[in-house]
Amino acid sequence: MNDPRLSGHAARTGQEAREAATRVQAQEAEPAYVLHAYPYRETSLVVEAFTRDCGRIPLLAKGARRPGSALRGLLRGFQPLLLTWGGKSELHTLYKAEWQGGQPPLQGSGLICGFYLNELLVRLLHRHDPHEQLFMYYGEALAELGAGSDPAPILRSFEQRMLRELGYALTLDRDIASGGPTRPDAEYRYEIERGPVAWDDLPLAGPKVSGKTLLDMERGNYTDTATRQQSRVLMRYILNHYLGDRPLHTRQLLVDLHQLC
Known part of the structure; x- marks a missing residue:
């Protein structure tokens, strides 16, 4: 919690x-x-x-x-x-x-991903509110994007880290209704600011996500195609809650290009 x-x-x-x-x-x-x-x-x-x-x-x-x-x-x-x-x-x-140098220039989809990270920070960070750890995470994400790494895991990792630093850490490894561990073979819905709940326990609302996806996100493992797709939908759902009614401009560009966010 x-x-x-x-x-x-x-x-x-x-x-x-x-x-x-x-x-x-x-x-x-x-x-x-x-x-x-x-x-x-x-x-x-x-x-x-x-x-x-x-x-x-x-x-x-x-x-x-x-x-x-x-x-x-x-x-x-x-x-x-x-x-x-x-x-x-x-x-x-x-x-x-x-x-200071040392950062390769961002190109192509990596550049758009960088603009996406910037827009998230401008929209969600309060001014004059320091987050030294998030600053480090941001630099790491830029370095990975500049090196041409797969952008999807970079975005998901940064989104989760950012929410944690802002006080909205995601619970992924346990069912918040039963208190039991997340089961990889079960299906869940995610209750914002609480965590996953077994899909059958509540009226259908929010995106359906498998326990395997939640556990993969907890471990930072995005090699599975279903995990990549479901984690993208889940993070969009959660971030929309904090962003409010105004959509991100860069998100649509990424959706049009690669379905990354």
Whole structure:
């Protein structure tokens, strides 16, 4: 069962985030990735960065779109950076960005998968709420995608890890109604924020998933075709609960290409 303390931590209010933002005056050489960037006025950018120690933060990169700017070309997604910023407002001013290298560029479906991970983080992470372990998981996922590894296990693993770090860890290895272990030969439905329940025990609702799939997900084993298909449907069902009514833009691209999410 989920730890209520983690759920409470994941539900920080907007007021708490704003208070945390105003306490930040300067941060130097902070490991970070760019999740999203968009133009601001004529020559600047607003950058949504995922940082190791400060969580997701908005940064104003003044003049970053000018041809001679030291920031031009550095603020790209999926590359490890060291960022230095300051200011007391919620929108901090970015002073410096240093490229750390070592991450192969994402290409093809791996690139779209990277955008999918970024969109998940932008939508589900509260600003100024640090998740150092999730930052590490994100870097690992990018490295695997950059190496051309099979993307489906990478996405499923990251989704589960992300939910755990946000306080919504999935129960996969036991029937939450009976308390018994998940049986590989049985069929279940997944009750969000609780866990699997034998399919015959409740009115049909939610996707049907085999016990084998649940146990494969627990072990991180996605070699079985049925496990890949059922885990994708199950994770979409669970994530939709937390994402609300707004669909992910990158999800449809991946569905159109490879049925990955």
